[in-house]
Amino acid sequence: MRIPNHIGIIPDGNRRWAVNQGLSKKDGYTYGLAPGLEIFKLCQEVGVKELTYYGFTMDNTKRRSEQTQAFTKACIESVKLMTKEDCSLLVLGNTDSNMFPQELLPYTKRINFGKGGMKVNILVNYGWHWDLSGLNEKSIKENSKKGIISSLKSKDISRIDLIIRWGNRRRLSGFLPAQSVYSDFYIVDNYWPDFKAQHFYDALNWYDNQDITLGG
Amino acid sequence: MRIPNHIGIIPDGNRRWAVNQGLSKKDGYTYGLAPGLEIFKLCQEVGVKELTYYGFTMDNTKRRSEQTQAFTKACIESVKLMTKEDCSLLVLGNTDSNMFPQELLPYTKRINFGKGGMKVNILVNYGWHWDLSGLNEKSIKENSKKGIISSLKSKDISRIDLIIRWGNRRRLSGFLPAQSVYSDFYIVDNYWPDFKAQHFYDALNWYDNQDITLGG
Numbered sequence: 462m463r464i465p466n467h468i469g470i471i472p473d474g475n476r477r478w479a480v481n482q483g484l485s486k487k488d489g490y491t492y493g494l495a496p497g498l499e500i501f502k503l504c505q506e507v508g509v510k511e512l513t514y515y516g517f518t519m520d521n522t523k524r525r526s527e528q529t530q531a532f533t534k535a536c537i538e539s540v541k542l543m544t545k546e547d548c549s550l551l552v553l554g555n556t557d558s559n560m561f562p563q564e565l566l567p568y569t570k571r572i573n574f575g576k577g578g579m580k581v582n583i584l585v586n587y588g589w590h591w592d593l594s595g596l597n598e599k600s601i602k603e604n605s606k607k608g609i610i611s612s613l614k615s616k617d618i619s620r621i622d623l624i625i626r627w628g629n630r631r632r633l634s635g636f637l638p639a640q641s642v643y644s645d646f647y648i649v650d651n652y653w654p655d656f657k658a659q660h661f662y663d664a665l666n667w668y669d670n671q672d673i674t675l676g677g
Numbered sequence: 678m679r680i681p682n683h684i685g686i687i688p689d690g691n692r693r694w695a696v697n698q699g700l701s702k703k704d705g706y707t708y709g710l711a712p713g714l715e716i717f718k719l720c721q722e723v724g725v726k727e728l729t730y731y732g733f734t735m736d737n738t739k740r741r742s743e744q745t746q747a748f749t750k751a752c753i754e755s756v757k758l759m760t761k762e763d764c765s766l767l768v769l770g771n772t773d774s775n776m777f778p779q780e781l782l783p784y785t786k787r788i789n790f791g792k793g794g795m796k797v798n799i800l801v802n803y804g805w806h807w808d809l810s811g812l813n814e815k816s817i818k819e820n821s822k823k824g825i826i827s828s829l830k831s832k833d834i835s836r837i838d839l840i841i842r843w844g845n846r847r848r849l850s851g852f853l854p855a856q857s858v859y860s861d862f863y864i865v866d867n868y869w870p871d872f873k874a875q876h877f878y879d880a881l882n883w884y885d886n887q888d889i890t891l892g893g
Binding site for chain 2: 518520521523524589590591593594596597598601602604605606608609630631632633634635638639641642643644645646647671672674675676677
């Protein structure tokens with residue numbers, strides 16, 4: 462089986478899940494922590510080399526403050542969970558804004574935890590326009606794919622092979638526009654807190670049947 | 678019914694369709710002309726304001742020359758078909774390369790044909806990295822979504838609401854990375870030459886049920 466080198470995770474549907482459970486919207490995020498750790502372990506098992514989670518975006522921070530506080534807390538906790546695993550961890554996002562949690566500043570350069578290993582990227586206060594604003598005159602003049610990606614704010618994140626989105630929506634919502642240009646895009650109807658390992662295996666099986674052309 | 682302002686079309690599957698018909702791969706493209714015109718008319722009917730076709734990309738030009746010649750010819754013919762309709766036409770792509778057909782140079786600035794009306798954009802020898810190389814120091818410093826899009830090579834193409842891809846593949850293949858960050862993405866299993874109006878209506882019905890958040 463052909464295993465993707467790099468998987469992107471869009472863990473959507475926390476709020477809709479919470480409302481369905483009779484909870485307040487803000488209470489959904491904490492139920493996304495266990496699935497995040499579970500999928501990390503599944504990726505380790507099958508030999509994925511890089512895993513990127515869509516934490517929260519600059520767009521998301523326009524929501525009600527009880528929600529922004531709740532998803533920020535969940536992101537901080539998920540980073541802390543990762544520091545207890547074997548991985549090479551990077552938190553990436555716009556640190557110039559006060560929506561970026563100070564607790565995560567120490568993780569904005571890649572650090573090995575445990576035995577190191579799989580790269581894990583968590584996007585926190587990320588914005589696609591912020592990311593593209595990393596381009597500079599030199600990279601623009603050069604105008605190669607590698608040159609463009611290597612000067613993004615997200616230059617430490619490689620091209621993504623497979624994006625899996627939970628929660629039934631079929632859109633990228635600003636997720637790493639340059640690294641996702643050739644990504645295969647798999648949608649799970651279930652909300653993220655209802656994550657099951659089978660979703661992951663279904664996505665891998667589907668990916669295995671795709672013809673990879675990189676736009677060619 | 679909520680009609681998308683701007684629809685992007687990825688007309689994929691011409692070669693696979695040709696092979697299924699017992700034809701040579703290169704012979705598939707010409708069967709994509711009639712569907713292109715048909716979807717234009719359907720968009721006109723329902724009041725779509727802008728329609729963008731993925732013609733061919735800089736990536737595609739690495740294919741065998743009999744294929745590149747065939748899809749280039751099909752693009753030229755489809756532009757000519759559009760000049761007979763009421764529309765505001767733009768051909769966009771990298772004109773610095775000799776893969777850009779000279780016949781289409783006159784259309785690289787937007788021109789009204791007939792009574793004008795719906796904007797129609799046809800991407801010809803387009804590359805996502807080429808597009809991003811339009812960014813400049815000012816737009817980067819400003820770092821707003823509008824500022825970024827307004828300095829792309831594709832600045833005359835607006836944000837896309839709905840992307841419809843034929844041919845069963847679930848990827849963007851480099852299609853307008855900035856304008857598609859929030860696009861809803863609908864996949865038709867059939868190959869493009871097997872286009873049916875019902876595919877379009879199914880996509881519109883599906884889009885009508887999506888919750889538009891623009892990343893919020």
